[in-house]
Amino acid sequence: MNKLGRRKLKNFLALSISSLCAAAGLAILFIILYDVLKEGLKSFSIHLFISDPAPPNRGLSGGLKGAFLGQGLLTLAATVVGVPLGVLGGTFLAEYGRNSRFCRFLSRLCDMAVSIPSIVIGTFVYAILVLPLGGFNGWAGSTALAIIILPVVIRTTEEMMTMVPWTLREAAFALGAPYHKVITSIVWRASISGIFTGILLAIARIAGETAPLLFTSFNSNYFRLSFNEAVPSLTVSIYQYAASPYEEWISLAWAAALVVTILVLILNIIGRVLIKIRIGG
Template sequence: MSRAARRRAFNGIFVVLCGIATALALGVLIMILWTLLSKGLGGIDLMIFTQDQPAPGSPGGLRNAIVGSLIMCAIGMFFALIIGILAGTWLAEYGAGTRYGAVVRFLNDVLISAPSILIGLFVYELLVAPFHGFSGFAGGVALAFLATPIVVRTTEDILTLQPGALREAGMALGASRAFVIRRIIWKAARSGLLTAGLLGFARISGETAPLLFTSLGNQFYNANPTQPMASLPTTIFQFALSAQEDWTRLAWVGALLITMAVLFINIVGRVLARETHRS
C-alpha cells in the first residue's frame, strides 16, 4: 500500500471514530433530555411557581426553592462579576506576559477545576461555623467562589481579542490607560463580558454540594439571606431520595427547570460569544 493510500485509510478511520464518538455523546444527551421531559414536563403547573415545598402526600410546589436559588445565585454573581471582571481585566491589560500574571492565571485555572464540595467546606468554616448558623448569604458566597474563575478566564480572553489599535488611539488622544479600558475596551467587549456572566451563572445554577454545607435548605418560604434558605438543587437532592411519589415528581420537575435554564443560558452565551468573535 502506498503512503498516500495509508494516509487516506488512517484519515477515514479517524473520521469514522470521531463520528461515532459524536453520535454517542449526542445520543446520551438526547436520552437525558428525553427522560427529563417525559418525567418532569407533566408535573409543571401553576402550583409549581405559587406554592411552597409540601408535606408528604400534600399538594405544593417549588416556589421557596426557586426564589432561594435566584437569591443565592444573584449574591454569587454580584461578587463574581465585580471580582472576576476586574481580575480578568488586570490579567489581560496589566499582567499579560508577567511572572505574577502567570501565577495568578495558573491559580485561577486550578480554582476552575476545584471540587465544589471543597468550596462548600471552606465557606462552611469561613461563614457558617464562626456564626453558628447556616444562611443564604453563605450559600451565595460559595457560589461566588465557583463562578468567579469562569468570569476571570472569559473576561481575559475577551479583552485579549480586542484590537490593540483601540488602546493606541485612546492613549494617543491623551487618555489614561484606565480611562481607555473603562470607556473604550469594556464598551467594545460588552457582549463578551455579558457572556462571561452568563457562563458563570450557568456554572453555579445547578450546584448542590456547596449549598448543603452553607445554606442547608428550608421547607418554608424565606427571602432573608441571613437565614437558612431553600434552593432547587438541594430540594431535588432531598426529594429524589424520598419514597414519596409526589416528592419524586417534584424532583423531576425541579431537574427539568434547572436543565432548561442552563441550556437556555448556554445557548445565549454561545450566540453572544460568536457575535463577539465576528466583531
C-alpha cells in the same frame, strides 16, 4: 492502487469510529434530556412555582415556590458580588499587571481555581461562615457560589481584554487619554460582548450547583426572605426529593430538574448566540 485502497479503508475506519463516538456521546445527552422531559412534564404545573412544599401522600399539590426564589436570590447575590470583583480583577491582570510575573502566576492560579471541585469550596465556606455563625445561612451559600464564579469571570475578562489589539490602546493614548479612560471607554467597549457572554455562562454554571450549597445554605421548607438562616434551594430540594421514598416527591424532583435544565440551557444558548454574533460582526 493497493496503497490507495488501504488509505481509503483507513479513512473509512477513522471516519466511522469517530462518528460512532460522537453519536454515542450525543445519544447519552439526548436520552437524559428525553428522560428529564418525559418525567418532568408529569408533575409540571403552575403549582410547582406558586405552592409551598407539601407532605407526601395527602393528595395536596405541593410546589417548590421557596426553592425557586431561594436559588434565584442566592445566584443573584453571588453574581452581584462575584461579577464586579471578577471584571475588575480580570481588568487588572490584563492591563496594569500585564508585564508582571506575579500577575501571570495569579492568572494561572485562577485557571486552577476554575477546576476546584465545588464541594471543596462548600466545605471551605462551611468552616469560615457556617461554623462561626452557628448554622446554615444564605450568606454562606451565596459566598460559596461567588467564590466559584470569581475565577471564571476573572479569566474571561482577562482573555477578552487581551484580545483587543494594542494599536487601539496606543491610538487612544496618542490622543492624550489617561489609562483608566483607555480601559473604560476603549478596551471594555471593544470586549464587552465577550465579557458579557463569559458572565452568562458563569451564571449558568452556578445556577445549577448543588454541592457548594449542601454545606452552606443547605435547604429549608420555608423562606422568610432572610439570608440569616438556611435558604431553600432548588438543587438541594431535587437531591432530597429524588432520594425520598415518596412518588409524589420524586415526580416533583423531575419537574424541578426539568426547569433547571431548561434555564441553564437557555442561558447557554444566549451565550453561544452572542459569541456567534460577535465573531460574525
